[in-house]
Amino acid sequence: MRTFEFIRPNDPAEAVAIAAQAETAQQGANIRFLAGGTTLLDLMKLNVETPVRIIDINRLPLDTIESTPEGGLKIGATLRNSDLAYHAKVRSDYPVLSQAILSGVSPGSR
Amino acid sequence: MVDDLSRLELTLSEATISDQKPKKPKSGDVSGFSRRSFLTTAGTVGVVAALDARPLVAENPSADQPEIDDHSTGTVSLPLRINGKEYRLRVDPRTTLLDCLRETVALTGTKKGCDHGQCGACTVHVNGRRVNSCLSLALLHDGEDITTIEGLGTPENLHPMQAAFVAFDAYQCGYCTSGQIMSAVALLNEPCGPEDADVKELMSGNICRCGAYPNIVAAIQQVRNKA
Numbered sequence: 493m494r495t496f497e498f499i500r501p502n503d504p505a506e507a508v509a510i511a512a513q514a515e516t517a518q519q520g521a522n523i524r525f526l527a528g529g530t531t532l533l534d535l536m537k538l539n540v541e542t543p544v545r546i547i548d549i550n551r552l553p554l555d556t557i558e559s560t561p562e563g564g565l566k567i568g569a570t571l572r573n574s575d576l577a578y579h580a581k582v583r584s585d586y587p588v589l590s591q592a593i594l595s596g597v598s599p600g601s602r
Numbered sequence: 603m604v605d606d607l608s609r610l611e612l613t614l615s616e617a618t619i620s621d622q623k624p625k626k627p628k629s630g631d632v633s634g635f636s637r638r639s640f641l642t643t644a645g646t647v648g649v650v651a652a653l654d655a656r657p658l659v660a661e662n663p664s665a666d667q668p669e670i671d672d673h674s675t676g677t678v679s680l681p682l683r684i685n686g687k688e689y690r691l692r693v694d695p696r697t698t699l700l701d702c703l704r705e706t707v708a709l710t711g712t713k714k715g716c717d718h719g720q721c722g723a724c725t726v727h728v729n730g731r732r733v734n735s736c737l738s739l740a741l742l743h744d745g746e747d748i749t750t751i752e753g754l755g756t757p758e759n760l761h762p763m764q765a766a767f768v769a770f771d772a773y774q775c776g777y778c779t780s781g782q783i784m785s786a787v788a789l790l791n792e793p794c795g796p797e798d799a800d801v802k803e804l805m806s807g808n809i810c811r812c813g814a815y816p817n818i819v820a821a822i823q824q825v826r827n828k829a
Contacts, residue, residue: 493696495676498741530719530737533698537717550742574731578793598807599792600734600785601719 494542500551507547525549527570530601557582573602681744684709685753695741699733700724702740703750711751711780715809722808725781725788726750732788734807751780754787763787766821774812782808786822798823 501507507525514523524532524543527550535541554568557579565586567576576582577593593602680691684707691706700717703709703726712735715723719737726735727749755761763786766772773779785808794800801819810818 495694495696498678498695498739526739526742528737529739529742530734533737533739534718536696548742572731574792594803598719598722598734599788599804600722600725600732600807601737 493536493539494544496543497545498548499545500548504549504552504554507549507552510545510547523547525569528572528601530597573597574599577602678741680741682707682740682748683746684748685750686747691740693740695739697740698736699726699728699738699740699743699748700735703735703748706740709750709752712784713777713780715778715781720809721778721781722785723778723781725784725808727784727788730788730791732785749784751784754783761787763790763821763825766825767818770817770821770824771814772817772821773810773814778808778810778812778814782810782818786818786825789822790826794826801826 499510501510511517511523511525514521519540520542522543523545524541524547526532526546526548532541532543532546536543550570552570554570555572555575556568557571557576558566559581560566565582573593573596577590579590583590596602676694677692678695680693680702682689682691682702684703689707691702693702693706697706700712700714703712704714712726713723714736715721717724717736719734722734724734724736725732727733728738728743728746730747730749755764760768761783763783767779767783772782782805785805789801789804792804794804798819801822802815805818805822
């Protein structure tokens with residue numbers, strides 16, 4: 493695994509500004525956001541992803557879920573998959589989403 | 603020891619690390635992450651910990667027990683709270699929570715089965731929720747409560763889940779067992795239906811090569827029915 497600079501931004505605007513310095517967001521990007529990390533770290537161990545800067549977004553206030561006026565859901569970037577899948581409104585109004593999440597990854601990685 | 607660290611530091615330059623090709627896993631090396639590759643790519647704190655089994659940290663830091671710092675390049679300081687104890691660590695940023703627990707702090711109850719989030723042997727609790735520690739950076743967890751199998755109970759004071767695993771013979775070789783128990787305890791606080799099939803689904807991230815599954819499910823159901 494290539495080593496990296498670990499950055500913890502103070503707010504989402506700062507996180508976005510740092511990430512905007514990357515040339516690409518596709519595979520091989522040199523700057524990556526890090527939330528849970530179960531995909532990014534997995535690929536970093538295989539040297540498929542080799543970021544030199546990692547932006548930790550876990551401490552930002554992004555873990556909420558809200559209904560929108562148009563009748564949809566606004567899901568925060570760091571809301572845990574488990575919390576989303578077990579959310580009462582998701583279970584009642586979007587059961588396929590809940591079932592897909594619970595089928596897609598084992599409990600220790602969601 | 604200081605001379606050895608200086609020689610190690612010279613050989614662990616950035617150029618050496620970035621020029622290294624990814625190592626092909628040797629046969630029988632399940633994780634693809636051999637001890638040789640760990641020694642040559644990890645920070646020196648992790649390296650010295652691998653050579654010398656004693657933990658390199660001050661368990662109860664005070665003014666006369668400062669953080670242990672080998673002055674190597676590239677490491678970062680990391681305060682962690684593990685099983686209620688405060689640790690002051692200095693680790694390579696690439697260190698996973700799993701490797702930090704096993705190699706830096708020498709809490710080896712948590713096991714490395716696959717190192718890729720598929721087997722669950724590395725399951726620990728972070729703020730009471732189960733996490734595959736092999737796919738989590740240690741750096742993420744300052745200020746959080748980390749619980750390992752060592753913090754769940756002791757031989758003299760077993761957690762009820764540990765006692766149930768013993769009573770139901772829910773293990774053979776024992777390698778998956780700490781992860782099974784940590785997952786099972788977390789499951790007690792998760793929405794889980796009453797049937798064995800529900801338990802199996804929520805325990806599906808913990809693999810047992812010895813096939814102790816029926817007894818594992820029985821142990822968990824016993825604890826749940828008592829609660």
